[in-house]
Amino acid sequence: MELVVKQLGLVEYEPTWRAMQALTDARGADTPDELWLLEHPPVFTQGQAGKPEHVLQVTDIPIVPIDRGGQVTYHGPGQLVGYLMVDLSRRKLGVREFVRRIEQSLIDLLADLGITAYGKVDAPGVYVNTAGVEAKIASLGLRIRNGKSYHGLALNVAMDLTPFSYINPCGYAGLAVTQLKDLGVDSTPASLAPQLAAKINALLAQEGSASVADYALATKPATV
Template identity: 40%
Template sequence: MFNKTKVFFEDFKNKKFKETWVYQTKLFNNIINIKLYNRLNKNKIKIVPNYLLFVEHNHVYTLGKRGSYKNLLFNKIIKKKSIFKIDRGGDITYHGPGQLVCYPIFDITNFDLDIYKYLRFLEEVIIKLIYNYCIKGYRIYNETGVWVNNKKKINKICAIGIRISRLVTMHGFALNVNTDLSYFNNIIPCGIKNKGVTSINVETRYIIYMYEVKLLLKKYLIYFFKIKFI
C-alpha cells in the first residue's frame, strides 16, 4: 500500500530560477490533474504524489503576485534581466548562491494539514534547524517567515512564500545560509521597511557547510511532516 506521506526528493544543487519554476509548475499541475481525475473516477483512484526540491539559484529577484515594484531600488535595465513576477504570495525577495531554497510540492491533505498549520510547520522546521547553530528563531504575527532578534534589529533569516490551489502547494522557503546579504540592499525585502535580513553565517561568524544544513532540513521535515523520502 502506498504511504500518502511519501515524497519524491530531488536536490538540484545549482539551477537557474526560471528552469526550476517551470519544472515545479509541471509537478504542481500533475498533482492537481490527478486530484481532479480522482474526483470524477471514484472507482479508479490514482495515487496523489508529493515532491520536494532543494536548489541554490543564480542571482535573481522574485516578486510575488501582490508585490509592489516600489520595493525595487535598482534601475529598469537591470530589473528586466534579473527579476521575475511570479505566482506566489508575498512581496519581493532575493535568491542566490549560499541560500538554500526548498520547494515542497505537496498535497497537504496527504499530511492531514490545513494551510495555516502547513505554514506554521515550515516555520517550526527552520526554527529547529537554526537552533543547532545556537540561533534562536521566532515568528512574528502576520509576517510569515522566521526571524532573529540580535538586539540591534529584527532580521529575517528565512523567507516563506507559497502558492496553493486545491490544497496543493508550490514555491516554498529560502533559508539564508552563507548568502551574500548585500544583494538585499537592492530591494525592500518582503516589502517590510523596518526590519532587515540575516544568515546563519552572519549569526555564527562561521562558514556553514551546505550539505550539513540539507541533512538537518530533511531531518526536521521528516519529524514534522512524517515524510518517507523516495
C-alpha cells in the first residue's frame, strides 16, 4: 500500500492547506494515501492551541492560523515540507505510532547523510547535538480527522533560519534550530525528496497495531 508521491515544487501555503482539507473530506475507503513534497514561500503557521506570546516579533511574513496541533513554526524556501494524507484506520496505525514512524523516517534519512539524529518523547520532532548544543532540525505538526491525517513534517535543508528568531519555535523559548547546510550537507529539498519518500513508504508499509486508546485520539489535532 504505497503512498502516491507528488513533488509540487514551491507553492503558496494557504491553497495547499485547503487542498489537503478537501482531499481528506472527499476521500473514501479506497482512496489512495498521498505524500506531497514541496517548499513554501516565507510563512509562519500557528496551531489551534497556539499562544500569541510565542510570536516574539511581528514582521512582513504572514502568520496563518491553521488547524493542526502545536504552536507556531516557520516555513520558507530551502525547507523540505512533507504533507501526509494517510488513512490511519485502514493501516491500523495509532496516532502515537504514526508520529514515531514519521520521526524515524527523518532519522533514517539523516543517518544516510552521516548525521546522528534522534526524537524526544516530551518534544516531538527531530534533533541533533553538535558540540554539546541540541538543535531542532525537523518539526512535525498533524491533524487527524476521522482516522485520517493531513499536515506533516518540515526538514530544514538550506534556508534562511533568521525568521525562527522571531518566534519561540514550536512554543519552546530559546530552542536552537539548525539545518543540513550548517552540518556540511550540500543538498536541496528537491534532491532529498525521493529519498525521504522512500523512507516514509518503507516505514508506513510495516503492519500497524493501533489500540482503542489510539483511535480515541484520532478525531483530535495531534499536538506535535
